[in-house]
Amino acid sequence: GGLVGNVLAIAEVLGGSVLVAGMAALLITLVSTFIVLAATYRGGAALRRMAMVASTGYAVPGTMLAIGVLIFAGSVDRSFAAVTGDGRASLLLGGVGILILAYLVRFQAVGYGAVLSGIRRLPDNMMGASRVLGNGFTSSLRRVILPLLSGSMVAGGLLVFVDVMKELPMTLLLRPFDFETLATYTYQFAKDEMLEEAALPALMIVIAGLLPVILMNRMLRRTD
Numbered sequence: 275g276g277l278v279g280n281v282l283a284i285a286e287v288l289g290g291s292v293l294v295a296g297m298a299a300l301l302i303t304l305v306s307t308f309i310v311l312a313a314t315y316r317g318g319a320a321l322r323r324m325a326m327v328a329s330t331g332y333a334v335p336g337t338m339l340a341i342g343v344l345i346f347a348g349s350v351d352r353s354f355a356a357v358t359g360d361g362r363a364s365l366l367l368g369g370v371g372i373l374i375l376a377y378l379v380r381f382q383a384v385g386y387g388a389v390l391s392g393i394r395r396l397p398d399n400m401m402g403a404s405r406v407l408g409n410g411f412t413s414s415l416r417r418v419i420l421p422l423l424s425g426s427m428v429a430g431g432l433l434v435f436v437d438v439m440k441e442l443p444m445t446l447l448l449r450p451f452d453f454e455t456l457a458t459y460t461y462q463f464a465k466d467e468m469l470e471e472a473a474l475p476a477l478m479i480v481i482a483g484l485l486p487v488i489l490m491n492r493m494l495r496r497t498d
Contacts, residue, residue, distance in 0.1 A: 294455065303430055305382065307423065315401060332381065340444040344372075350366055377434075388429050404417070404419075435482075436483045440456075460475040
């Protein structure tokens with residue numbers, strides 16, 4: 275009974291971890307792609323500088339970033355409660371949304387760097403050549419640029435996924451009650467020196483980090 279309960283608990287934690295990491299990876303990849311495309315094809319120097327500033331969260335300690343996100347989320351929730359007239363109304367605090375927001379700020383640099391490196395490998399005249407052939411701007415993005423960027427987008431998403439899976443300080447501070455990730459679940463046992471119980475979720479974090487690396491290696495072999 276104890277073993278079955280342990281396995282079921284870890285399976286539930288794994289499911290929550292994968293869901294949150296997947297949502298964060300998808301959102302960060304989409305936002306990063308939008309920023310890179312806007313800065314490259316529609317923006318001047320000011321927008322490019324803003325894009326670089328938006329990617330500095332990786333350099334800030336997770337605990338400090340979590341406190342900043344908490345202050346921002348509290349302000350948003352107070353404004354939301356004032357608008358709705360419901361003092362208990364909440365958009366971010368107490369839910370998974372605040373975690374996703376924190377991951378977005380923290381790991382934006384990872385997704386941005388991957389997509390930016392991909393677009394820098396494209397010929398400078400790629401967009402111009404597509405426009406000369408009669409494609410509009412949106413059509414050129416959809417038919418030419420995005421397909422060529424897809425590998426970099428997937429790589430960036432996988433890197434973000436791994437980072438989110440093993441992120442601990444922000445998750446400990448911002449997670450909803452009764453919500454665990456593999457990192458927090460492992461930490462709860464490790465801090466009490468229950469190393470046997472911590473071993474399996476810790477191993478799953480390692481496996482979660484290895485699988486995307488294997489996928490990326492296969493992708494690189496196909497492109498060679």
